[in-house]
Amino acid sequence: MTEQENQPNETSKLSLDQVFTLLKEEDYLQLQFLFNQAHPGQLADILEAMPPKKRKQLWELMPETQEVEILTLLNDEVRNSLIIEMPTEELVAAAEQMDTNDLADMIEELPEHIRQSLEENLSDEIREHLETNLSFEEGTAGRLMSQDVITVRNDVTLAVVLRYLQLHEDLPDYTEGLMVIDRDGFYQGKLLLNKVLTNDEDTLVKDVMNTKHEPILATTDEREIANFFELYHFVSAPVVDENNRLLGRITMDDVIHILREESDHALMSRDGLDEEVDLFAPVISSTKSRTVWLGINLVTAFLAAWVIGIYADTLDKIVALAVLMPVVASMGGIAGSQTLTLTIRGLALDQITVGNRFWLARKEILVGIINGLLWALVVAFIAWLWFQDTGISLVIAAAIVINLIAAAASGVAIPLILQRLNIDPALSGAVVLTTITDVVGFMSFLGLATYFLL
Amino acid sequence: MTEQENQPNETSKLSLDQVFTLLKEEDYLQLQFLFNQAHPGQLADILEAMPPKKRKQLWELMPETQEVEILTLLNDEVRNSLIIEMPTEELVAAAEQMDTNDLADMIEELPEHIRQSLEENLSDEIREHLETNLSFEEGTAGRLMSQDVITVRNDVTLAVVLRYLQLHEDLPDYTEGLMVIDRDGFYQGKLLLNKVLTNDEDTLVKDVMNTKHEPILATTDEREIANFFELYHFVSAPVVDENNRLLGRITMDDVIHILREESDHALMSRDGLDEEVDLFAPVISSTKSRTVWLGINLVTAFLAAWVIGIYADTLDKIVALAVLMPVVASMGGIAGSQTLTLTIRGLALDQITVGNRFWLARKEILVGIINGLLWALVVAFIAWLWFQDTGISLVIAAAIVINLIAAAASGVAIPLILQRLNIDPALSGAVVLTTITDVVGFMSFLGLATYFLL
Numbered sequence: 001m002t003e004q005e006n007q008p009n010e011t012s013k014l015s016l017d018q019v020f021t022l023l024k025e026e027d028y029l030q031l032q033f034l035f036n037q038a039h040p041g042q043l044a045d046i047l048e049a050m051p052p053k054k055r056k057q058l059w060e061l062m063p064e065t066q067e068v069e070i071l072t073l074l075n076d077e078v079r080n081s082l083i084i085e086m087p088t089e090e091l092v093a094a095a096e097q098m099d100t101n102d103l104a105d106m107i108e109e110l111p112e113h114i115r116q117s118l119e120e121n122l123s124d125e126i127r128e129h130l131e132t133n134l135s136f137e138e139g140t141a142g143r144l145m146s147q148d149v150i151t152v153r154n155d156v157t158l159a160v161v162l163r164y165l166q167l168h169e170d171l172p173d174y175t176e177g178l179m180v181i182d183r184d185g186f187y188q189g190k191l192l193l194n195k196v197l198t199n200d201e202d203t204l205v206k207d208v209m210n211t212k213h214e215p216i217l218a219t220t221d222e223r224e225i226a227n228f229f230e231l232y233h234f235v236s237a238p239v240v241d242e243n244n245r246l247l248g249r250i251t252m253d254d255v256i257h258i259l260r261e262e263s264d265h266a267l268m269s270r271d272g273l274d275e276e277v278d279l280f281a282p283v284i285s286s287t288k289s290r291t292v293w294l295g296i297n298l299v300t301a302f303l304a305a306w307v308i309g310i311y312a313d314t315l316d317k318i319v320a321l322a323v324l325m326p327v328v329a330s331m332g333g334i335a336g337s338q339t340l341t342l343t344i345r346g347l348a349l350d351q352i353t354v355g356n357r358f359w360l361a362r363k364e365i366l367v368g369i370i371n372g373l374l375w376a377l378v379v380a381f382i383a384w385l386w387f388q389d390t391g392i393s394l395v396i397a398a399a400i401v402i403n404l405i406a407a408a409a410s411g412v413a414i415p416l417i418l419q420r421l422n423i424d425p426a427l428s429g430a431v432v433l434t435t436i437t438d439v440v441g442f443m444s445f446l447g448l449a450t451y452f453l454l
Numbered sequence: 455m456t457e458q459e460n461q462p463n464e465t466s467k468l469s470l471d472q473v474f475t476l477l478k479e480e481d482y483l484q485l486q487f488l489f490n491q492a493h494p495g496q497l498a499d500i501l502e503a504m505p506p507k508k509r510k511q512l513w514e515l516m517p518e519t520q521e522v523e524i525l526t527l528l529n530d531e532v533r534n535s536l537i538i539e540m541p542t543e544e545l546v547a548a549a550e551q552m553d554t555n556d557l558a559d560m561i562e563e564l565p566e567h568i569r570q571s572l573e574e575n576l577s578d579e580i581r582e583h584l585e586t587n588l589s590f591e592e593g594t595a596g597r598l599m600s601q602d603v604i605t606v607r608n609d610v611t612l613a614v615v616l617r618y619l620q621l622h623e624d625l626p627d628y629t630e631g632l633m634v635i636d637r638d639g640f641y642q643g644k645l646l647l648n649k650v651l652t653n654d655e656d657t658l659v660k661d662v663m664n665t666k667h668e669p670i671l672a673t674t675d676e677r678e679i680a681n682f683f684e685l686y687h688f689v690s691a692p693v694v695d696e697n698n699r700l701l702g703r704i705t706m707d708d709v710i711h712i713l714r715e716e717s718d719h720a721l722m723s724r725d726g727l728d729e730e731v732d733l734f735a736p737v738i739s740s741t742k743s744r745t746v747w748l749g750i751n752l753v754t755a756f757l758a759a760w761v762i763g764i765y766a767d768t769l770d771k772i773v774a775l776a777v778l779m780p781v782v783a784s785m786g787g788i789a790g791s792q793t794l795t796l797t798i799r800g801l802a803l804d805q806i807t808v809g810n811r812f813w814l815a816r817k818e819i820l821v822g823i824i825n826g827l828l829w830a831l832v833v834a835f836i837a838w839l840w841f842q843d844t845g846i847s848l849v850i851a852a853a854i855v856i857n858l859i860a861a862a863a864s865g866v867a868i869p870l871i872l873q874r875l876n877i878d879p880a881l882s883g884a885v886v887l888t889t890i891t892d893v894v895g896f897m898s899f900l901g902l903a904t905y906f907l908l
């Protein structure tokens with residue numbers, strides 16, 4: 001897809017409302033007409049916003065020429081739901097038109113039998129490219145790169161480059177420069193297009209190519225790739241193997257994809273959700289994906305209940321404690337969650353290291369103490385108004401201070417410990433934190449009450 | 455900053471650990487030496503990861519030539535902490551070197567007296583550009599655009615364009631094409647560099663320029679801008695006023711900035727945190743920014759306590775209810791939070807509309823019923839093992855099903871209602887949801903118990 005291709009004007013936007021209206025009116029001809037004019041990105045968005053039945057119906061109305069592009073743009077769950085119903089020949093035809101990095105992405109998520117019959121039917125050249133992409137781990141440059149690269153040799157003149165370029169009707173999107181290799185395929189540098197424009201035709205490529213930036217190693221992690229692009233204002237970047245042989249290139253759209261995935265992961269995993277989840281998935285698959293998370297949280301809820309159970313006698317004697325105890329747990333949960341989110345983000349941005357983690361923990365605990373004292377006063381006062389019992393007021397105030405300090409310390413410590421254990425803090429941090437603030441909250445409040453008030 | 459400038463090799467990465475070690479050893483010369491070789495983006499990252507005192511110390515060691523670039527890259531809180539200590543002349547000098555869109559971003563966050571003395575001292579030309587940027591609302595194309603654009607006229611030949619380009623040592627980053635205007639400054643199209651390369655010198659600009667895409671209107675919202683860039687693979691795009699006069703251009707780095715901010719906002723606002731927060735802010739300012747959020751949550755916690763208080767007599771008679779009640783509330787909170795996150799994300803991606811919101815609500819409620827029934831059985835069984843009381847088991851099972859249904863319905867409804875009321879669902883959704891799942895959880899469990907077990 002190049003920018004110059006026949007694309008609609010961005011003002012001719014197809015709205016979701018329009019699609020639903022036309023579906024209701026069963027005006028399939030008009031839908032087909034609009035889909036023919038729309039950009040594949042818009043069509044993918046529309047499919048993702050459809051309940052399953054309507055999704056299949058609309059998919060049939062979308063232009064076949066765009067099918068490949070649409071498939072690569074859909075999220076995994078939605079794409080799979082469409083692919084499963086495609087005849088093998090059609091799927092193979094689509095796969096052969098994809099960039100092999102997109103194909104690698106797709107094929108990994110397919111049910112085993114579909115994957116096999118697809119792989120068997122690919123042409124040798126494409127299978128070979130696909131295997132190259134798949135030989136690198138998910139989330140590395142080698143997996144992300146496109147192997148479709150325009151290269152020029154370092155020992156030719158710009159005049160040769162120009163003639164070569166004139167053979168191409170259009171350059172691929174995100175081509176701000178050409179990759180320069182030597183006669184053996186080793187990466188030499190990047191020839192920026194403006195250098196071709198502003199230098200003499202007799203100049204040799206090697207004299208004007210940009211060698212300031214090291215190429216990206218195929219094993220480089222995607223987060224680091226995104227940082228390079230941001231830091232050095234790349235539009236595209238070469239990917240090489242450990243011997244510096246050019247393997248492919250990564251472009252800006254890959255980086256946007258990385259950023260979006262990272263952001264979705266940070267947001268969704270906190271609720272135990274997969275970032276590729278389909279909002280409109282059928283009931284059964286939605287239920288399955290959520291059940292496990294509820295089960296995990298049930299364990300922590302019973303842990304809290306067990307702590308309360310220890311103090312059943314105390315609760316039996318002073319019922320006001322049962323009324324007030326959720327306040328202590330909840331304040332700890334909220335304060336801890338703030339610290340946790342900040343710490344997880346700091347880790348993701350590589351801002352936390354040996355040199356500052358104690359400073360950070362100390363600061364967060366101090367914040368916990370100050371906020372704890374402040375809100376302990378408020379809570380104690382309200383509790384006193386309610387139950388007119390100084391003992392209960394003093395106990396709840398102390399419990400809140402204790403829980404907010406525990407919350408702050410855990411908010412910093414949990415992500416650091418989980419990371420050390422190679423467990424994703426974005427996924428499990430909140431569960432662990434809530435368990436701690438619940439247990440500490442109930443235990444300190446009911447424990448102090450048992451000791452002082454009985 | 456152009457890609458060709460003297461920049462370090464990306465392998466010469468300066469690590470945070472290294473900085474902390476050198477600080478400890480007080481080896482300021484080596485620090486200064488490393489800073490001189492580093493990229494401003496790396497220096498900004500280092501400053502953001504420093505406790506306040508060390509931050510000021512390191513800032514003094516950083517190369518003055520990079521100060522402007524570093525300032526534009528810092529987050530608001532950190533930048534302000536440094537600017538407040540700068541002498542006015544130095545600040546004015548820095549401001550005059552900034553792109554006016556970055557300056558506009560910065561100036562809005564400054565304390566009023568610094569802002570005033572800065573604005574008074576700017577040169578007329580820069581103040582005028584600044585006022586143009588500031589005349590557009592935050593988050594619009596007009597505010598984001600850079601007014602530094604290379605333009606060519608539509609009625610000249612490519613030979614003229616080439617001679618003009620040869621006057622520029624280097625093109626600005628993200629220049630995949632030049633903006634074409636007519637003699638009155640009205641936008642005509644984009645001249646892609648590869649068209650200059652592959653067409654005859656006598657060709658007129660207007661015959662090869664790209665007119666497929668409408669320019670971006672200065673009032674366009676940043677989310678829409680990011681979508682355009684992603685959909686059409688733009689590297690840069692023209693910004694025009696309502697009369698189609700070219701005002702500036704937006705580039706890929708702006709889009710990355712938009713995406714990062716959006717993602718930070720979605721993640722942080724859930725805990726009542728500002729996305730521009732400084733992880734290493736001093737204790738007092740950290741405390742202030744978190745206190746309000748704790749206060750808001752305290753109100754909802756007391757609401758839950760009040761509900762429990764209604765049933766104080768019941769709790770007094772059956773203490774097992776006090777032990778188990780957090781389980782009901784917690785399961786509702788977890789399930790509701792999943793639905794809420796999915797719905798908020800769906801809204802952010804424009805996936806939810808009149809045509810599918812009832813389908814979505816129905817599906818989520820069905821998921822709630824199935825998961826509710828499943829986990830109600832498990833909880834009832836555990837409760838029976840614990841307390842050997844069939845009545846309590848039946849009541850808790852019923853309460854969990856009720857709460858999970860309420861959670862699912864609220865998870866869909868709350869964001870839709872908040873959006874209609876122009877309240878940011880990412881900020882307040884979770885608070886409202888927890889209030890509902892707490893209240894419904896305690897009320898259904900204790901209410902049913904009061905009715906059936908007393």
